[in-house]
Amino acid sequence: MKSIFLSLLILLVLTACQDSSSKNKVSLMGAPKDGVNPNSLAYRSANGQLERKNKLEISKIDSKTKIKIAEIQSQNQLHIAKLNVEAKKSIAVTDSSTKIQTSQIDALTKKDDIQNSLYITMAIIIAVVLALFLLYLNNKKNRDLKDKIHKENLEHEQLLKEREYDEKRLHKMLELVENGKLSPDMQEEVISALTKPNQNLITKK
Secondary structure (H helix, E strand, C coil): HHHHHHHHHHHHHHHHHHHHHHHHHHHHHHHHHHHHCCCHHEEEEHHHHHHHHHHHHHHHHHHHHHHHHHHHHHHHHHHHHHCCCCCCHHHHHHHHHHHHHHHHHHHHHHHHCCCCCCCHHHHHHHHHHHHHHHHHHHHHHHHHHHHHHHHHHHHHHHHHHHHHHHHHHHHHHHHHHHCCCHHHHHHHHHHHHHHCCCCCCCHHC
């Protein structure tokens, strides 16, 4: 970082010198307004002396900067060497404690792994049991629904058979009434049954 800072300082000094040289050149170039010819020997001589002076100043600054950089680099190297020695000492002191901590961390990690494996196993078992229970409930629901539908179908078939049986008996009785084969009391009972459709003829009989 210090080397970079010094390099930037050199660039700033060089820039300042160039600006000063440019200003002097501009003032000399503006001299024709006061009657000075820029092509004259005096103007060229003054300009050459200014450039030589600037180059000499830059050379001096460059030499001083190199010396300063060398001194700083030497100090940095010495400081780095001291830091390396101190770092090695610190590493040697903390190496044993680091190994102990590492072994403790490994033991805790193994313990955590065992606990995690146990938790995962328990979670899988619970999930399987829950899935089987839900499957059982679903199958039971389906069986109950099938049984209900089957029972309703049987009841419906039974009802249809009863109605068919009632209709056949009714037709048979009508035939008997038409043929005059029933007694007057039986005929009245049949007519009464015909006027009451909701009455069950089988139970009456």
